Structures are given as structure tokens and as C-alpha cells.
Amino acid sequence: MAKVESVFQSFLEVNAVWRTHRVCDPSFSRMIRLEPCPTGEGVFMGKSTDPPYFYVYQCFFRDLGVRLPFTPFECDFLNYVNAAPSQIHPNSWGFLRAFQVLCTVLGIEVSLRVFLHFYQLKLGAPPYGVLSLNEGKDGGLFTLYSQSYKNYRQEFFRVAMVGVDPLEDGGFYFGGLPRFPFYWCPDPSGFNGVDPSRLTAPEVAAIENLKALPRPLDCKLILSLQCLVHKERGLESECLVFQ
Template identity: 65%
Template structure:
């Protein structure tokens, strides 16, 4: 892991990588979400990380630009039991986009590790810093920013069009199925072929 005793670090669960395809450094979309909520990576329940990852894969498959307001339109924040309850995303009145990755995500709390940068210099490190500033909150936060849909966010014309396109899909989409398309060269064709099978069942 490298680093010194004073090097910043954060905790993360193994299932994020094993099941959901999360990679380091986090994508800009993932960092934007964590910053918007003011939340450390390990505070968000694995199923909700699944929603974040599946949204990115789905947008790539459909040629839709990644937009945090578009994602937030379909979800609302559910806080866990204080002081250290996990945070989840529930579907908003607009309805969510995906099914749960797992209806019973047992044992994930025991499989975690600590991540520290090899380079303490914020000009060199890309996992923790961007322009010398932290890319996201590292430690467990108490003052989270609640939201319900994108009602308090400004939507562009492209955001409004993307919401309409996503709302027209046969929801909820299978989270595992969408994540399985992440490494396909032709994600759109894979999505269409898989959903023809699902819809015919």
C-alpha cells in the first residue's frame, strides 16, 4: 500500500471490486456523487454502488452523456441508523432504474481493506487528489446532503432528454445484467439482445 503513517487513506469493501467492477481511481462521475452527498466511499451500501456503476454502463451503451442530475432524478437518499449506519439509494417518485444487485448482501462488512496512495505529493497522486484538492471525502461523514430526485438541480436540455429516454426503458433493469455488459465492445447490441431474452420470459 505504501505511504507513511500520516498519509491519507480510506476504507473500501472487497465486494465493490469483486462484484460491481469498481476501479481505482474512481471515475469523475463517482467522485462527483460522493462530493455532492459529502460521503466517504465505504458509507454507501454495495447495492447503491451497483446503481452508480450500472448507470455508467447503461449511459455508455445508449450513448447518453453521464450527468449527475439525471442519475439523481431517479433516486432519493435513505440514511442508515445513526451514528454509523450505511447510506442507501431508494427509487424516487420517478421510479428507480435498476433492480438490487443482491437482495441480501450478507457478510460484506467483514471484507474490507485500507487504501493509501504510494505518493503523498498531491501533484503526483491521482487516486486521492485532483489539482491538489481531495477528490472525495475520505473518512465517515455525519453531515450528509439529502436529496429527492433532481428537483433542486438545474437540468439542461440534454439532461431533460436523457431523463425521458431512460424513463421509457423497461424498468427496473437487471443490475447484474447491465454490469455484465461493461467489457463488451458493442454494449448497445448486448443490451438489446439480453433484454429481448428477459422480456420474453
């Protein structure tokens, strides 16, 4: 991990990502800047700077439909496991995204505790191991997005928050504090399901409804519904956004 360097080493290359992928909500386009990572820089090397930044992988936007700022559910998950976005394996990001799409389509509230019920977190070898979601005792919800995510670790770049006031912004900050860990966390928090006593009655009902589905559901197929839902509404140019 320490020897992996980014293929995005110039602004020309990261600007191509900006042009070809839906990186952020249009209202946030002036608040962030994509930045290259020079030789010797790794995703675990971030530290507090001005402007602050965090690392992301190209596949977040190319494959999985991630769109900045992260949704409240995604921020809650990153805080729960105490990890920066780049510490989570892309297939696990696929689970996070597919869960939000599925709940939206089924009319189920997007609940972190409901999601946690179906998964456990596998911690990679310290200090730079990637975190992966595995199915819990009741089984997971989705297939892997990709059986082999080759070269994704080389396809990272910075997202710098250049026009963000921590006291006023609600996308990346809340009450002046980051809404999720910006930089690599050396001590992530594992989990194995969720304590049933913490579940509300609607969450228990949601879990039972999801358990009744023919699992595992095809992750790519579920993610494709992000656009199909909007096409049915006559909004072909837009994709389903979770805010």
C-alpha cells in the first residue's frame, strides 16, 4: 500500500475526470477542486491543511454513482467505522450506494442500523489495510459490484474544499466540524451486525422486508435504477440523487 502512487499526477488528468464524470451536485461545483497527487503521495498521507482535502478513487464516480457531497447515510457510516472515504473498498461502497437506491425504490427509510444488520466489517492489515464489508449472520443484500477491482488503488486524487466555510457549509461540515473523517484513520472501528435492542419498530419491519427479498441482489442492476427512476419521470439527463 505504501508504494502505490496515483496515475493522476497533473491537473490535465484530473480535469478530464471532472469533464467526464458527475463528481458533485452543481450547487457545490465552486466549493471543491480536484487536485493531482504527485509522485510519492499516498491516500494515507493526508493531514490538516488549508484548504482541507480528502482522497477519493475514480471508480466512486465512474462505476458507483457517488456524488459529492456525500449523503447523510454515507457520512454516518464513515463516522461509525471511523474511516476516511479512501479506506473503504470500492465493492463496499457499492453496497452503501445500492442500499440507498434499493430503499428509495421500495419506499423504505434509509437507516444505518438497518444496513448494519446485514453486514460485518473486515479490517485490513494495519496500518494501511483497506476495510471491506462482509455479509452478516443473516446474509448480505448484494453481490459484489466487481469480482476483481484491479488498479483502483492507483486511480486516486484529492478533493480540496476551496470555497467552504466550516461554520456555514452543510455539505462537508456540521457545526464547524467535518461531517466525516477527511484523512486516513489508523484505528477504524469494526462491527458485526447491530444490537437488536437498538432497533426501532419501523427498522425491524424494514429488516424483515429486506430479508424476504431474493438475495443476494445484483449490485450493478440495483445501481442502474439510479437513472431508470428518473427516466420514468421524464428526466433522462438526471440520475437519482440522495441528499
